[in-house]
Structures are given as structure tokens and as C-alpha cells.
Amino acid sequence: MMDVAAQLLAGKVAAGARAIRWLDDRDPRAGELLRRIFAATGRAHIIGVTGPPGAGKSTLVDGIIAEERRRGRRVGVLAIDPTSPFTGGAILGDRVRMSRHALDEGVFIRSMGTRGESGGLSRATYDAALVMDAMGYEVVIVETVGVGQEEIDIVALAHSTIIVCVPGLGDEVQAMKAGLLEAGEILVLNKADREGFEQTWRHLELLLHLRGDGRVAGGWAARLLPAVATRNEGAGAIVAALDEHRRYLEDSGEFARQCGRRSEQQFLALARAALMADLLCGPAAELLSHVRARRLDPYTAAEQLSAQLRAGRTPR
Amino acid sequence: MMDVAAQLLAGKVAAGARAIRWLDDRDPRAGELLRRIFAATGRAHIIGVTGPPGAGKSTLVDGIIAEERRRGRRVGVLAIDPTSPFTGGAILGDRVRMSRHALDEGVFIRSMGTRGESGGLSRATYDAALVMDAMGYEVVIVETVGVGQEEIDIVALAHSTIIVCVPGLGDEVQAMKAGLLEAGEILVLNKADREGFEQTWRHLELLLHLRGDGRVAGGWAARLLPAVATRNEGAGAIVAALDEHRRYLEDSGEFARQCGRRSEQQFLALARAALMADLLCGPAAELLSHVRARRLDPYTAAEQLSAQLRAGRTPR
Numbered sequence: 001m002m003d004v005a006a007q008l009l010a011g012k013v014a015a016g017a018r019a020i021r022w023l024d025d026r027d028p029r030a031g032e033l034l035r036r037i038f039a040a041t042g043r044a045h046i047i048g049v050t051g052p053p054g055a056g057k058s059t060l061v062d063g064i065i066a067e068e069r070r071r072g073r074r075v076g077v078l079a080i081d082p083t084s085p086f087t088g089g090a091i092l093g094d095r096v097r098m099s100r101h102a103l104d105e106g107v108f109i110r111s112m113g114t115r116g117e118s119g120g121l122s123r124a125t126y127d128a129a130l131v132m133d134a135m136g137y138e139v140v141i142v143e144t145v146g147v148g149q150e151e152i153d154i155v156a157l158a159h160s161t162i163i164v165c166v167p168g169l170g171d172e173v174q175a176m177k178a179g180l181l182e183a184g185e186i187l188v189l190n191k192a193d194r195e196g197f198e199q200t201w202r203h204l205e206l207l208l209h210l211r212g213d214g215r216v217a218g219g220w221a222a223r224l225l226p227a228v229a230t231r232n233e234g235a236g237a238i239v240a241a242l243d244e245h246r247r248y249l250e251d252s253g254e255f256a257r258q259c260g261r262r263s264e265q266q267f268l269a270l271a272r273a274a275l276m277a278d279l280l281c282g283p284a285a286e287l288l289s290h291v292r293a294r295r296l297d298p299y300t301a302a303e304q305l306s307a308q309l310r311a312g313r314t315p316r
Numbered sequence: 317m318m319d320v321a322a323q324l325l326a327g328k329v330a331a332g333a334r335a336i337r338w339l340d341d342r343d344p345r346a347g348e349l350l351r352r353i354f355a356a357t358g359r360a361h362i363i364g365v366t367g368p369p370g371a372g373k374s375t376l377v378d379g380i381i382a383e384e385r386r387r388g389r390r391v392g393v394l395a396i397d398p399t400s401p402f403t404g405g406a407i408l409g410d411r412v413r414m415s416r417h418a419l420d421e422g423v424f425i426r427s428m429g430t431r432g433e434s435g436g437l438s439r440a441t442y443d444a445a446l447v448m449d450a451m452g453y454e455v456v457i458v459e460t461v462g463v464g465q466e467e468i469d470i471v472a473l474a475h476s477t478i479i480v481c482v483p484g485l486g487d488e489v490q491a492m493k494a495g496l497l498e499a500g501e502i503l504v505l506n507k508a509d510r511e512g513f514e515q516t517w518r519h520l521e522l523l524l525h526l527r528g529d530g531r532v533a534g535g536w537a538a539r540l541l542p543a544v545a546t547r548n549e550g551a552g553a554i555v556a557a558l559d560e561h562r563r564y565l566e567d568s569g570e571f572a573r574q575c576g577r578r579s580e581q582q583f584l585a586l587a588r589a590a591l592m593a594d595l596l597c598g599p600a601a602e603l604l605s606h607v608r609a610r611r612l613d614p615y616t617a618a619e620q621l622s623a624q625l626r627a628g629r630t631p632r
Contacts, residue, residue: 031615038613150466260608267607268592270618271600275591276584278625284587291576291583297354298579299347302586309594 005036011136013108019131020078023124024112034127037134042259044076044133045246048155049143051164056190056229060164061143063227063235064242065101068139071239074106076132076140080125080154081113108137122153123269126262129157157262159255160245162186162238165204168196185222186241188234192226201226220248283308321352327452329424335447336394339440340428350443353450358575360392360449361562364471365459367480372506372545376480377459379543379551380558381417384455387555390422392448392456396441396470397429424453438469439585442578445473473578475571476561478502478554481520484512501538502557504550508542517542536564599624 007015022030047064051057061077068075101107112121112128125142132140142158144151155161163184187204189197201224208222223241227234249255280288287305290296323331338346363380367373377393384391417423428437428444441458448456458474460467471477479500503520505513517540524538539557543550565571596604603621606612 031619035613035615038615042610260610263607263610263614264604267604267614267617268600270614271595271621272588272592274618274622275595275625276588278622279587279591284584288580288583291579294358294576294579297351298583298586299351299354301583302590303347305587306590306594309591 005033008033008131008135009037009040016108016131016135017110020110020112020128023127023131026120026124030127034130037131040134041130042133042256044129044137044140045160045242046129046133046140046142046158047242048158048161049141049164050151050155050161051188051190052166053145055164055166057143057164059229060162060188060190060227060235060238061141062100063229063232064141064238065107066232067235067239069101069104069106073138074136075101075108076129076135076137077107077109078125078128078132078140078142079109079111080121080142080151081111081145108132108135121150122157123266125154126157126266159249159258160185160242162188162242164188164190165200166191167194167200185220185245186238187222187224188227188238189224190227190229190234192234193228193231197226220245279305321349324349324447324451325353325356332424332447332451333426336426336428336444339443339447342436342440346443350446353447356450357446358449358572360445360453360456361476361558362445362449362456362458362474363558364474364477365457365480366467366471366477367504367506368482369461371480371482373459373480375545376478376504376506376543376551376554377457378416379545379548380457380554381423382548383551383555385417385420385422389454390452391417391424392445392451392453393423393425394441394444394448394456394458395425395427396437396458396467397427397461424448424451437466438473439582441470442473442582475565475574476501476558478504478558480504480506481516482507483510483516501536501561502554503538503540504543504554505540506543506545506550508550509544509547513542536561595621 004015004018008019019030019033021027022033049057049061049064058079065075065077101109110128112125129140129142142154144154161184163186165187167189187208189201189204191197204224208224225234225237225241227238229235246255249258284305287296287301291298291301320331320334324335335346335349337343338349365373365377365380374395381391381393417425426444428441445456445458458470460470477500479502481503483505503524505517505520507513520540524540541550541553541557543554545551562571565574600621603612603617607614607617
């Protein structure tokens with residue numbers, strides 16, 4: 001264990017790969033490891049990339065990696081597929097597209113996809129980003145498949161989020177609206193050489209206008225950028241916008257605050273899990289058996305439990 | 317409150333609509349209401365319908381409603397859009413398609429879409445299904461947009477789940493695999509008159525074969541059924557399969573067991589929420605402030621909390 005933590009902090013890829021596998025498998029050794037490396041985290045710029053399937057996210061990430069490398073930064077990539085309990089299929093295909101960086105020692109790419117309890121994957125993804133951060137990757141890109149709630153939770157852990165759209169995805173844009181409205185600091189309209197570009201561009205402009213976050217004095221005004229990832233066009237401007245956003249976060253003190261907030265969320269999630277485990281050995285066990293047998297409705301049972309806890313906390 | 321519960325139990329639509337709005341808004345009055353109506357639940361056949369956007373779920377649900385009505389059953393429908401904090405857009409369009417049942421007193425259709433904490437929507441959906449159950453709807457259909465983790469959680473509350481596919485959705489089927497493998501008791505290949513039908517049919521047959529649940533003696537072998545929802549074809553066979561599945565659940569004792577399990581989950585979710593609220597006023601508050609200030613890493617903080625709880629439970 002000491003070895004894995006020490007080697008990871010020295011940037012050893014094998015140790016990092018093992019740590020991320022532990023996280024993906026919910027291996028209990030991960031907790032101790034994270035404790036050991038935590039002090040070395042909080043430096044990496046974590047970038048979330050999401051968008052509908054087929055939007056060309058992986059090809060775009062490929063271009064972003066190349067741009068970041070050109071700027072001399074080491075890049076970690078986490079490819080997350082919440083619907084896939086096995087690493088393979090679509091993800092594997094996407095990984096192959098990234099292979100031009102496979103021999104570059106400054107690039108470390110990992111897939112995660114194990115599905116556990118709700119929220120478990122975004123917690124594991126956050127921890128995996130910390131692992132890459134502690135390994136010394138200055139930029140950590142978290143790329144998801146699809147745009148469901150879980151994907152939005154996952155990219156919410158990022159400092160900067162890129163939403164990738166393509167021309168003519170009327171329904172998908174519709175379905176993404178809610179997430180877009182809250183999540184993306186940078187919107188990329190990929191496949192900009194395609195028919196329907198103008199219309200989708202105007203649609204997205206309107207969306208950003210309605211969001212109006214630029215109106216807040218000192219606030220970040222989301223960027224809309226075109227790209228043709230397959231022709232390697234647009235990545236330079238995207239990385240420039242990312243750098244600008246990072247500076248904005250640092251200047252406003254948000255970078256440090258976000259790290260604190262994410263730690264807080266992580267603590268709450270862990271506390272919740274620990275509490276429930278603890279509780280099921282204790283006061284909740286009997287109530288649960290009544291609920292299971294339908295002798296008691298779940299709402300009354302939860303209220304009784306709360307009452308017991310309040311009574312337990314009263315100083316005696 | 318007494319009024320809303322009593323009127324709801326008498327099948328009054330206005331009371332049901334109000335109760336579901338409370339659930340959607342996380343109104344505290346919902347808890348007391350659910351307690352009052354709980355004894356009248358456990359009778360409805362809850363049917364989940366999910367599948368990728370554009371698969372024709374709403375048109376298919378429309379046909380299923382008509383078939384259930386022909387069999388003399390009253391039908392409740394919950395249309396769930398986890399990504400939409402506003403009821404409108406895509407959902408509203410879908411609702412319009414169901415309008416031929418709008419004047420039928422035996423049909424009650426509601427949309428829910430408020431996004432809250434992770435897992436909150438599936439909990440609210442379950443409660444809303446209980447409301448419809450208590451109102452006397454023999455069949456409650458829960459229809460989701462998309463096929464992400466949250467949608468799978470939502471349909472997991474159903475007794476019977478229908479997965480709607482369409483020909484030629486290679487990537488989408490790929491992405492759905494994991495959910496399909498676990499969730500669907502009935503697979504419907506809609507738009508069966510489209511090109512690519514044969515290939516997708518064989519693909520799904522293979523998927524079901526790999527699942528192999530029919531091999532378990534006495535187990536339910538998932539059904540694969542074709543449909544052309546826009547021409548009103550296939551709904552009869554789907555409802556026949558649903559009836560068969562309900563009989564299977566009742567004969568095997570699973571129907572009652574599922575009700576118990578869902579109550580149990582509901583209790584655990586409520587208990588978790590209550591606990592966290594309780595905790596944040598108590599022992600966790602100080603740890604949380606340390607984590608926020610990065611004086612303590614979240615993993616150590618969670619462990620310290622667990623230790624405190626264990627010590628607290630030791631009899632004095």
C-alpha cells in the first residue's frame with residue numbers, strides 16, 4: 001500500500017493504473033490510498049467533456065490532448081461510460097481513436113464504467129481524477145458517453161465543462177437543454193462543416209443568451225466555439241478558452257473554493273454510506289423488518305427512526 | 317390534508333393531481349399524505365416503459381392505454397423526464413400525442429420532471445405511482461425519456477418493464493445493453509416496418525439468448541415483440557405479455573415480495589435523508605468545516621465520523 005501511494009506520487013503509471021482499478025472495483029484499499037495522496041491534490045485543471053453519442057467527443061478530446069501537449073502540459077484522460085459494466089464496446093472503439101497518444105509518456109488514458117449504487121460512479125470518477133492530479137498531470141480530462149443525469153453529475157466535478165454539440169440534433173439539443181443551462185462553460189459545435197450548422201449555431205447562441213451568465217458583473221460568459229474535430233480544427237481555440245476559464249477561476253478564488261466544495265461533497269457521500277451501514281446493524285434493523293413485511297409503511301418508519309435519533313442525541 | 321387523502325382514495329382527479337404536484341415539488345405535506353393512503357396501495361400493476369429518444373415510446377404507450385381500456389382497466393400514466401426541470405418541450409409534445417385519451421375518465425396522465433438530489437426523482441416517481449394505485453388505477457404506466465442510469469433506476473420500481481427499441485440503432489443498442497441485460501421483461505422492436513428490422517431483431521434475440529433467464533426453472537423468459545405503434549400494431553400482444561407477466565409474478569409470490577422490497581428501499585432512502593439532515597446539525601458539522609477548509613481530507617473525516625457513531629452506539 002505504502003508502495004502504491006509512493007510510486008503514484010512519483011508519477012509511476014503502473015501504480016496509477018492500479019489505484020484507478022481499485023476505485024473502479026470499489027476495492028477497500030482505495031480509501032487508505034486516497035488519504036495518503038490527498039495532500040498532493042488540488043493542482044490539476046479538471047475538464048469535463050460531455051455531449052450526445054456521435055457528437056465526436058473522443059476525436060475532439062484527441063485534438064485537445066495534442067494542444068495541451070504542445071503547451072508542455074501532461075494530460076490524464078478518464079473515459080467514463082455509466083451504462084457499461086464491462087470496459088469494451090463503444091468505449092474501446094473510442095480509445096482506439098485516441099491511440100496516437102498511446103506511446104506519449106505525457107498522456108495517461110483510463111476507462112471506467114462499473115455501475116454500482118446511484119452516485120457511486122461519479123464519486124469514483126472524482127477520486128480517479130484526484131489520483132491523476134496526485135500523479136502530476138496538470139490537466140485531467142473526464143469524458144462521458146451520453147448526457148443523462150449521471151453524466152451531468154460526473155462532469156459537475158470538473159473545473160471547466162465542455163458541452164459538445166453537432167448540427168441538426170434538434171431533439172437531442174432539446175433534451176440537453178436543462179443540463180446545458182446549468183453545466184457548460186464552453187459549448188463546442190463540432191462537425192461545423194455539416195449542413196444545418198447555421199441554424200444550430202443560432203439556436204445555441206440564443207440558449208446562451210437566455211442563460212445570461214455574462215450579465216453578472218465579473219461572471220464568466222460561456223463561450224460558443226466551432227470545431228471540425230476530424231480535420232483537427234478548433235482545438236487551439238478551445239484550449240485557449242480553457243486557459244482563460246482557469247485564470248478566471250483562480251482570479252476569482254473559485255478554483256480553491258471548488259476544490260473545497262468537492263471535498264465536502266465527497267465527505268458527505270462517504271458519511272452517508274458509512275451511516276447507513278452503521279444504522280442497518282442498529283436501530284433501523286427492526287423497523288426495516290416491519291416495513292418489509294408491510295406491517296409498517298415506509299414513511300412512518302422513517303419518521304420513527306428520526307425521532308429515535310433525535311432522542312439519542314439529547315444529552316443525558 | 318384529510319380532505320386530499322380522502323378525496324384521493326375516492327378517486328378524485330383534482331386530489332391526485334395535487335398530491336403528485338406535492339411530490340414533484342418535494343412539498344413536506346406529501347409525507348403525511350402517503351402515510352394516510354399507504355394501506356390502499358399494493359394492488360396496481362406498475363409498468364415501466366423506457367428506450368432511446370425517438371423510439372416511439374409515447375405512441376406505443378398510447379396504444380397500450382387503448383388495449384388496457386378495452387379490457388376495462390383504469391390506467392394511470394406518469395411521464396418522467398429527469399433532464400427537464402420545467403415541464404414542457406419534448407414532454408409536452410409527447411403528451412399531445414396521447415390526447416385521444418384526454419377526455420377518458422378512466423385515464424389519468426401526469427408529467428414529472430423536477431430534478432433534485434441524485435435518486436430523488438425515482439423516489440418521487442415511486443410515490444406518485446403509489447398515489448395512482450391508491451386512486452384505484454389498476455394499471456400504472458411509468459414512461460421515461462432516454463435510457464441513462466436514472467431512467468433505469470426509475471423503471472426498476474416497476475413490476476414489469478418494457479424496453480422499446482427501433483431498427484438500426486446500433487450505437488444506442490450498444491449503450492443500452494447493460495440496462496437491457498438487467499431490466500427488461502418485455503422487449504419491443506418498434507417501427508418494425510423499417511429497414512434494418514431483421515438485423516436488429518436478430519441482435520436482440522441474441523441478447524436475450526445471452527441473458528438466458530428462461531433457463532432458470534420457473535423463471536420468466538423475456539419476450540421479444542414487434543410493433544408499428546403509428547399504425548396501432550402490436551399493442552394487443554404487448555398487453556397479453558404484460559398480463560402473462562403479472563400472472564407469473566402473482567403465482568410465484570414475486571408480486572407481494574416486490575412491493576415489500578420497494579417499501580424497504582423507500583424507507584432506506586427516507587432514512588438516509590433524515591439521517592443526513594440530523595447529522596449535519598450534530599457530529600458531522602465540525603468535520604465538514606474542516607473538510608471545506610482542506611484542514612482534513614474527506615476520507616479521514618468520514619472514518620472519524622464512523623468511529624464517533626460506533627462509540628455512540630456502545631451501551632453506557
